Amino acid sequence: MKKNKERLISLLASSKNAYISGENLSEELQVTRTSIWKYIKELKEEGYEIEAIRKKGYMLKQIPLHLSESVLKWDLKTAFIGQNIIYRPVLSSTQDMAHELARSGCEAGTLVIADKQTSGRGRLNREWESNHSGGIWMSLVLRPEIAPNNAPQLTLLSAVAVSNAIEKLLAIDVQIKWPNDIFLHNKKLAGILTEMQAEVDKINYLVIGIGINVNQQIEVFGEELQSKVISLKELLDQEIDRKTFIHCILEEFELLYNDYLENGFKPIQKSWVDKAYKIGEEISLKTPKKNFKAIFEGIEHDGSLLVENSNGDIEKIYSAEIDW
Ligand code: BT5
Incomplete structure (x- = not known):
């Protein structure tokens, strides 16, 4: 079960730019209004900016920078x-x-x-x-x-x-x-x-x-x-x-x-x-079969690398150590 405070944030977050009354919150969470008040206090201490207005309720203004x-x-x-x-x-x-x-x-x-x-x-x-x-x-x-x-x-x-x-x-x-x-x-x-x-x-x-x-x-x-x-x-x-x-x-x-x-x-x-790094430039490749220099031309449909070797042939490279 989600913790009450997490659920409280979700409720406040879902009523974006609108106040939500303490009464509604306590009904939704099935806790007393004093508990709601206590949770809100804790959330503020954790960096949540929550505005509280009498007779209107609470509105979430800003969430903290740390992740949760x-x-x-x-x-x-x-x-x-x-x-x-x-x-x-x-x-x-x-x-x-x-x-x-x-x-x-x-x-x-x-x-x-x-x-x-x-x-x-x-x-x-x-x-x-x-x-x-x-x-x-x-x-x-x-x-x-x-x-x-x-x-x-x-x-x-x-x-x-x-x-x-x-x-x-x-x-x-x-x-x-x-x-x-x-x-x-x-x-x-x-x-x-x-x-x-x-x-x-x-x-x-x-x-x-x-x-x-x-x-x-x-x-x-x-x-x-x-x-x-x-x-x-x-x-x-x-x-x-x-x-x-x-x-x-x-x-x-x-x-x-x-x-x-x-x-x-x-x-x-x-x-x-x-966005490809060094496209059109010469790179050095080391594959299990050979070491060679080639021009980086692009990628294939299957994600492999396309290079043009010194003979002008296009080669498909699936994996290689590359000196960029
Ligand atoms: C990658 O591997 O670049 C893939 C990295 C994926 C990391 C994410 S983080 C979330 C998820 N959880 C994980 O445990 N992994 C993924 P590779 O191409 O093998 O590059 C690894 C090499 O990058 C290392 O050998 C270092 O040289 C370098 N490296 C290590 N930590 C780095 C860092 N924080 N920033 C930049 N380079 C780093």
């Missing part, structure tokens, strides 16, 4: 992406909890968010440094009816959604480095990790993990990373409201995802290529 489920749900304009939100101050990895929820049948669009991760991970079990607050660490559960080999398209879609949100909200142009990094001024701002549970021809569920450096100082990162990463705060010299940013990402994601399910990958492919 109620803060995250407040004013989210999506139909299903993020409508079921689980927030925890600390998790081993939001991926782990999202997998657990997905296995037990949670609805598509379920989002897990944490302030810190003690074992955040990237691809191939690489470490994702996120045992500090200020970033956005979140995982989204999806159940698309697409072929499993099209799943990489959703990593690319996610990168486009995050880039669009950054551009819309902060008017900053970012670039996407194949396949899953978001780059700003040649440094890594965000990464995306897609994990899937599938049979040969059917995806049971996908978990898309998104990690973005937002309000951290660069000093929180390990020494080795400090010259390779960037946060939005470092660039803009101001704190970003993570809740607004997360909403913007979720809303962008839902738009693109619905478009993808209806019209396929083409529109996403185009947006991705428009």
Whole structure:
């Protein structure tokens, strides 16, 4: 059962820009008016700005900057992406909890968010440094009816959604480095990790993990990373409201995802290529078969990389170590 205070916030949030009387609140929550008064006092101490007017009741004016489920749900304009939100101050990895929820049948669009991760991970079990607050660490559960080999398209879609949100909200142009990094001024701002549970021809569920450096100082990162990463705060010299940013990402994601399910990958492919890091430039590739230099030409329908080798032939690359 949801805690009374959480329910109180939901009630106040749902009567946006209108007063709701203490009597109504106590009836809805089945508690005394004195308890309501006590909860309101506690919420104010937690940073909620609530106006109280005699004979009218209470109105929620402003929510605090720190994250919580109620803060995250407040004013989210999506139909299903993020409508079921689980927030925890600390998790081993939001991926782990999202997998657990997905296995037990949670609805598509379920989002897990944490302030810190003690074992955040990237691809191939690489470490994702996120045992500090200020970033956005979140995982989204999806159940698309697409072929499993099209799943990489959703990593690319996610990168486009995050880039669009950054551009819309902060008017900053970012670039996407194949396949899953978001780059700003040649440094890594965000990464995306897609994990899937599938049979040969059917995806049971996908978990898309998104990690973005937002309000951290660069000093929180390990020494080795400090010259390779960037946060939005470092660039803009101001704190970003993570809740607004997360909403913007979720809303962008839902738009693109619905478009993808209806019209396929083409529109996403185009947006991705428009933002691609080093497109048209020479890159060095190391594949199990050979090391070579080639011109980065674009991406294929299945998300693979297209390069033009020194003979002028176009090659499709599914995985490679790339020196950008
Ligand atoms: C990624 O992997 O870029 C995917 C990162 C996904 C993180 C999210 S956070 C929410 C969810 N929960 C998780 O546990 N994971 C997801 P990859 O392309 O393998 O890049 C990993 C590399 O990025 C590391 O080896 C470092 O070089 C670098 N790195 C680690 N932490 C970073 C950070 N906070 N910011 C930028 N780069 C980082």
